[in-house]
Amino acid sequence: MEFMDVVKNRYSCKNFGATQITKEQLDVILEAGRLAPTAKNNQEQHVYVIQSKESLAKVDGLTPCRYGAPTMLLVAFDKTNTFTYPGQKYDSGIEDASIVATHMILAAKSVGVDSCWVNFFDPEKASEAFQLPKNEEVLTFIALGYAAEKAEPLPNHFNRKPIEQTVTYL
Numbered sequence: 001m002e003f004m005d006v007v008k009n010r011y012s013c014k015n016f017g018a019t020q021i022t023k024e025q026l027d028v029i030l031e032a033g034r035l036a037p038t039a040k041n042n043q044e045q046h047v048y049v050i051q052s053k054e055s056l057a058k059v060d061g062l063t064p065c066r067y068g069a070p071t072m073l074l075v076a077f078d079k080t081n082t083f084t085y086p087g088q089k090y091d092s093g094i095e096d097a098s099i100v101a102t103h104m105i106l107a108a109k110s111v112g113v114d115s116c117w118v119n120f121f122d123p124e125k126a127s128e129a130f131q132l133p134k135n136e137e138v139l140t141f142i143a144l145g146y147a148a149e150k151a152e153p154l155p156n157h158f159n160r161k162p163i164e165q166t167v168t169y170l
């Protein structure tokens with residue numbers, strides 16, 4: 001699929017069928033995350049693949065937003081390996097992990113897999129539920145699967161501001 005078609009066709013799917021994505025599709029998605037840029041190339045992301053019944057049930061205990069997806073990715077990052085910007089106020093952890101997640105969401109669409117970015121949960125509870133290492137901070141879940149037959153984008157998907165409102169030429 002052409003890149004701009006991927007971008008245009010991706011939407012936040014909130015109704016997945018039960019069919020599992022293939023290993024080949026999952027591998028493409030994970031590889032797109034691996035190749036994402038990070039500040040100073042620190043690569044502090046850690047992506048967890050959740051497909052077992054037990055682990056999906058844990059996700060359901062943390063958020064109502066799995067929407068039946070048969071695969072959930074949990075994207076975390078090593079907060080001891082982020083790059084701190086001059087001024088010492090901010091570091092790269094959240095943005096690096098967000099870039100990784102965005103790469104994976106777009107790669108998913110490119111191989112015919114639907115997705116939803118899911119932040120509606122308590123990251124600390126997720127960390128506890130999956131017993132993640134203490135140095136890792138949880139950023140997001142990504143729901144992955146095939147949209148159910150009658151699934152469609154929410155109306156707000158089609159509501160984007162005109163470019164003049166979000167872009168300024170200086």
Ligand SMILES: Cc1cc2nc3c(=O)[nH]c(=O)nc-3n(C[C@H](O)[C@H](O)[C@H](O)COP(=O)(O)O)c2cc1C
Binds near residue numbers: 118153158
């Ligand atoms: C950072 C972020 C967090 C989000 N968290 C959730 C969520 O927890 N649950 C959910 O159903 N959708 C979530 N979404 C999906 C948004 O609701 C959706 O992207 C937005 O309304 C635009 O719709 P579209 O992705 O279909 O174009 C999230 C999206 C982003 C970018």
